[in-house]
Amino acid sequence: MRPLIEVEKVWFDYRPEERPRAKWVLRDVTWKIAPGEYVAVIGPNGSGKSTLARLLNGLLVPKEGRVRVKGIPTDAPGKLWMVRQAVGMVFQNPDNQHVAPTVREDVAFGLENLGVPREEMLRRIDEALEAVDLPGMGERLVHQLSGGQKQRLSIAGVLAMRPDAIVLDESTSMLDPAGRRRVLEVMQRLNDEGIAVIHITHSAAEAARARRVTVMDRGRIVLDGPPEQVFQRDEEIRRLGLEVPVLAELTARLRRRGWPLPVTMEAERWVEEIWRSLSRK
Ligand SMILES: Nc1ncnc2c1ncn2[C@@H]1O[C@H](COP(=O)(O)OP(=O)(O)OP(=O)(O)O)[C@@H](O)[C@H]1O
Numbered sequence: 570m571r572p573l574i575e576v577e578k579v580w581f582d583y584r585p586e587e588r589p590r591a592k593w594v595l596r597d598v599t600w601k602i603a604p605g606e607y608v609a610v611i612g613p614n615g616s617g618k619s620t621l622a623r624l625l626n627g628l629l630v631p632k633e634g635r636v637r638v639k640g641i642p643t644d645a646p647g648k649l650w651m652v653r654q655a656v657g658m659v660f661q662n663p664d665n666q667h668v669a670p671t672v673r674e675d676v677a678f679g680l681e682n683l684g685v686p687r688e689e690m691l692r693r694i695d696e697a698l699e700a701v702d703l704p705g706m707g708e709r710l711v712h713q714l715s716g717g718q719k720q721r722l723s724i725a726g727v728l729a730m731r732p733d734a735i736v737l738d739e740s741t742s743m744l745d746p747a748g749r750r751r752v753l754e755v756m757q758r759l760n761d762e763g764i765a766v767i768h769i770t771h772s773a774a775e776a777a778r779a780r781r782v783t784v785m786d787r788g789r790i791v792l793d794g795p796p797e798q799v800f801q802r803d804e805e806i807r808r809l810g811l812e813v814p815v816l817a818e819l820t821a822r823l824r825r826r827g828w829p830l831p832v833t834m835e836a837e838r839w840v841e842e843i844w845r846s847l848s849r850k
Pocket residue numbers: 583584594612613614615616617618619620621
C-alpha cells in the first residue's frame with residue numbers, strides 16, 4: 570500500500586544560514602505513515618516534534634529532502650490546499666484555534682475556503698459536530714465552551730474537511746482528565762473509521778494507546794515501532810527524560826531479572842501472564 574505521508578531524508582532549520590547542519594532542528598528524518606495508522610510521537614522538549622508535525626501539512630517545507638502527502642510533494646506549486654485538507658492539525662492551546670464566534674461558523678471556516686457548496690457545508694458541519702460529541706451545538710458561542718469542548722471543536726473543523734490524517738500536537742495537555750479522555754475517545758473512533766492519527770504527546774499513557782510509537786531526540790528519529798517493543802527500551806527512554814508506561818517498565822525490569830514475561834501493554838493480559846506463570850510454580 571502506498572504510504573499516506575512520506576518524509577524522505579528531511580533536513581530543516583528555522584535559521585539555516587546561522588548554524589552548522591549538525592545542529593539543525595531536523596536531521597535526515599525519514600518516516601512513513603500508512604493510511605489509517607495510529608502513531609504517537611514522543612521526545613524531549615526541543616527534539617523537533619512540532620517542527621516535524623508542521624512539515625506534514627505544508628505549514629513548513631523542508632530545506633532538504635521531501636515530504637509527500639498522497640504522493641504529492643508539500644511544496645508543489647498550487648497543491649497546498651490539497652495537502653492542508655488531507656492532513657489536519659490540532660494544536661495545544663484550546664483558546665487560540667478558533668476564528669468565528671459560533672461553533673457552526675467556526676467549523677464552516679475551512680469549508681468556505683475550500684469552496685464547498687452551502688447545502689453540503691451544512692451537512693458536513695452537523696456530521697462533524699456529531700462525530701466529536703458536540704451534536705446540535707452549532708449555535709453555541711465558542712468562548713462559552715470548556716477546554717475539552719474547544720479541542721473537540723478544533724477536531725470537528727479538521728474533520729469537516731474530510732482529512733486522511735489528523736495530527737494532534739499536545740492537544741490534550743491543557744485539558745483536565747475528563748476532557749482528555751473524551752478527546753482520546755473521539756480520536757480512537759475516528760481512527761477505527763480509517764483516519765490516520767498522529768499524536769504528539771508527553772504522556773506515556775497516551776503513547777501506549779497508539780499502535781506505533783516514534784521517539785525523537787535532537788532532530789532525529791531514534792526509536793520507532795509498536796509500543797510493546799519501543800517501551801522495552803525503558804532505560805534508553807528514561808535517559809531522554811521521558812516517561813515509560815508502568816506496565817512496560819515492570820515487564821522490562823522483571824525480564825532483566827530473568828523472568829521471560831511476554832510483553833504487553835494490556836493490564837488484564839499482563840496480570841493473566843503473571844498469574845499463569847506463578848500457578849505453574
Ligand atoms: N519558529 C521558530 N523559530 C526559531 N526556532 C524555532 C521555532 N520553533 C521551534 N524552534 C526551535 O526548533 C527546535 C525544535 O523545536 P520544536 O518545537 O519542533 O520541538 P518539540 O519537540 O516540539 O518541543 P516541545 O516538546 O517543547 O514542544 C527547538 O530548538 C526550538 O527552539
